[in-house]
Amino acid sequence: MQQRSEQFLDSADTALQDKDAAQRRDLMALFAPAMRDAAVENFTAYEATRKHVKRIRRHSLDNLAHYLAQFEHQAVANGNRVHFARNADELNSITLDICQQHSAHHIAKGKSMVTEETGLSGFLQRAGLQVVETDLGEYIIQQAGETPSHIVGPALHKSRDEIRALFLDKHPLGERQLDETTALVDEARKVLRPQFLQADVGIIGANALIAENGYSMLVTNEGNGDLCANLPRVLIVCTTIDRVLPRAEDATAMLRLLVRSATGQAQTCYTSFYSGPRRAQDLDGPLETHFVLLDNQRSDILDSGFAEMLDCIRCGACLNHCPIYTGVGGHAYGWVYPGPMGSVLTPLLTSLEHSNALPNACTACGRCAEVCPADIPLPDLLRDLRARENSERLNAPRWRLGISLQSWLAGKPRLYHALTGACIALLYRMGRKRGSFRRLPFAGGWTSQRDFPAPQGKTFMQQYKEALREH
Amino acid sequence: MNDNPRATVDAKTGPQVALFITCLADLFRPAVGFASLSLLQRTGYAVSVPMAQTCCGQPAYNSGDYDAARTLARRVIEVLAPADYVVVPSGSCAGMLCHHYPRLLEGVWHERALELAARTFELTSFLEEIAPRMTHATPEPATPAGSGVVYLDSCAGLRELGIREQPRALLRETRGIEAGELEQRDVCCGFGGTFCAKMPAISAKMADDKLDSAMATGAHTLVGGDLGCLLHLAGRARRRGLDIELRHIAELLAGETTGPAIGGEL
Numbered sequence: 001m002q003q004r005s006e007q008f009l010d011s012a013d014t015a016l017q018d019k020d021a022a023q024r025r026d027l028m029a030l031f032a033p034a035m036r037d038a039a040v041e042n043f044t045a046y047e048a049t050r051k052h053v054k055r056i057r058r059h060s061l062d063n064l065a066h067y068l069a070q071f072e073h074q075a076v077a078n079g080n081r082v083h084f085a086r087n088a089d090e091l092n093s094i095t096l097d098i099c100q101q102h103s104a105h106h107i108a109k110g111k112s113m114v115t116e117e118t119g120l121s122g123f124l125q126r127a128g129l130q131v132v133e134t135d136l137g138e139y140i141i142q143q144a145g146e147t148p149s150h151i152v153g154p155a156l157h158k159s160r161d162e163i164r165a166l167f168l169d170k171h172p173l174g175e176r177q178l179d180e181t182t183a184l185v186d187e188a189r190k191v192l193r194p195q196f197l198q199a200d201v202g203i204i205g206a207n208a209l210i211a212e213n214g215y216s217m218l219v220t221n222e223g224n225g226d227l228c229a230n231l232p233r234v235l236i237v238c239t240t241i242d243r244v245l246p247r248a249e250d251a252t253a254m255l256r257l258l259v260r261s262a263t264g265q266a267q268t269c270y271t272s273f274y275s276g277p278r279r280a281q282d283l284d285g286p287l288e289t290h291f292v293l294l295d296n297q298r299s300d301i302l303d304s305g306f307a308e309m310l311d312c313i314r315c316g317a318c319l320n321h322c323p324i325y326t327g328v329g330g331h332a333y334g335w336v337y338p339g340p341m342g343s344v345l346t347p348l349l350t351s352l353e354h355s356n357a358l359p360n361a362c363t364a365c366g367r368c369a370e371v372c373p374a375d376i377p378l379p380d381l382l383r384d385l386r387a388r389e390n391s392e393r394l395n396a397p398r399w400r401l402g403i404s405l406q407s408w409l410a411g412k413p414r415l416y417h418a419l420t421g422a423c424i425a426l427l428y429r430m431g432r433k434r435g436s437f438r439r440l441p442f443a444g445g446w447t448s449q450r451d452f453p454a455p456q457g458k459t460f461m462q463q464y465k466e467a468l469r470e471h
Numbered sequence: 472m473n474d475n476p477r478a479t480v481d482a483k484t485g486p487q488v489a490l491f492i493t494c495l496a497d498l499f500r501p502a503v504g505f506a507s508l509s510l511l512q513r514t515g516y517a518v519s520v521p522m523a524q525t526c527c528g529q530p531a532y533n534s535g536d537y538d539a540a541r542t543l544a545r546r547v548i549e550v551l552a553p554a555d556y557v558v559v560p561s562g563s564c565a566g567m568l569c570h571h572y573p574r575l576l577e578g579v580w581h582e583r584a585l586e587l588a589a590r591t592f593e594l595t596s597f598l599e600e601i602a603p604r605m606t607h608a609t610p611e612p613a614t615p616a617g618s619g620v621v622y623l624d625s626c627a628g629l630r631e632l633g634i635r636e637q638p639r640a641l642l643r644e645t646r647g648i649e650a651g652e653l654e655q656r657d658v659c660c661g662f663g664g665t666f667c668a669k670m671p672a673i674s675a676k677m678a679d680d681k682l683d684s685a686m687a688t689g690a691h692t693l694v695g696g697d698l699g700c701l702l703h704l705a706g707r708a709r710r711r712g713l714d715i716e717l718r719h720i721a722e723l724l725a726g727e728t729t730g731p732a733i734g735g736e737l
Contacts, residue, residue: 445667452706
């Protein structure tokens, strides 16, 4: 996926101008947190489960090599083939190789942010394969030629009217109304059914890999994951190495947090465990199954100060609760993962140089960390990325200079009080009539959107010193 | 008259309270400093304003200049070392001292930061939880109950220090003001320190959401505990020509509401 994180500010400004879309995002900012909050409130073991899963995640990531080896051993024993991909290119070419070995033409694909990260669909299509996204949201944006705006609801940015117009345009099904949401869903279902039956290979993601039995776990609300997994002859599960958990009960514990945090449901409609190819006694299922496990910087992140980011379970709660994400929408972030988690992950998975606006798109309000089921200190990680930005001198020189000057001056109290006192006196004389400034030198960022409240006269320190002298 | 036995404190032998004024209040709203000073003096504790204080280092810290922030943090720890309590009329600066200094510093300075954190309080939490119930020079409530004051939560205070009920309780119990509530009161107003200047359009959108919900309550005063948020919202309200006054909680609690509001005509 072409990265446009550098243009975050421009993209955000454009997004803010689209009033209809902004209004839909405002609605989402009300509903999504309300649903999550209600679900968490009804789940009395939430905090205990959060702590428990955090310990498990830390333990499994601290012993990642061990649990990956165990997973591989078990999965192979179940009849799977397990591939490790160091980077996006490797995942894509391993997957293409498997497809080509089976002379596949039609691929039915489930939702997977990892394959968005590697750009798998486009890669397979360029190699001549027909790839159909079968998750409804992914299907909509594939038809529209767009990218996901949300890690859980990839087409959340689209209105019903837009989807209706898209379906009327893309589906040659003659005259029809399609005014109701159910009509749209029915039509997608009708169009997608033959795709599952026709597919030679199914590709899905995974929410967890279970080391003790070599299974992968997937949650969906549409059941499309199961159809991708069970109808085609070949199944490929693409995910990242950090998804591995020691035991099945660890995966289900994580699930109790994931679904509530993501959609406010206690459970998704489908929770599936995939063990491997069809066995002799099985009536159906794929004949051949593969796991492609991607690293793509995860090993490096694990060894860095950002290891906690790997605890992320991709629920999207930080997106839904972030007023910046809901203000500007996911596309402004310019890559696969938006919002607070994306603002940490994007610089780590791509380059900070080309995405350093993202760690700055944060007021440190802390709402994301508060609702994060994985208890990731997102504002701290974003600040640490700004520290890296600062030490690599990627931020604007005038900011660096301004901060250096302010910090230097703050270290010299007498000079600080004298200088600030003189500046404040000047500002007071200039601004006392109106009480605020419409424009101010060196404060263009502030005054572009707001007046600058004028000071009240002397500084507190000046007045306090004078009062002490009088007594 | 004072009927609270805890309120009888000998200023000489009792706890020494240092007021950390914050750079924004020092420069742009000294009224917040004097109101805080007056509130603290009413507790009967000995209150001082350490003269060597400047800035807690948040601008450097949040801009990722950790070295500069560390230098300032060590300074602040030194300057505030003699006080039994440090009181800060700002949730974000208090949060900086209590949570971020220990995160920034290592070794003996980490220990000293934790020690400072243990005796540092945001103003309303100090008044509500630590200090003897204050006695009031003006028994008449400055603003009658239910008369259009809404309270603005600020994120650092809310999430880092648990400042939620304390300011509301103080307004109610000491001033007879039942503060109204904003829709989505736990959502950020868009200030975020340097964020508001780096990403002004997004920041203004968030300010507008907050101001619109304040206007929807019909309130005439939006009161909060963090001057940064208040300056930002007051500036945006002024730009939009909204008829609402913004004030710091210390001003209301001290009964000092006759002067101009933040960003208002002087």
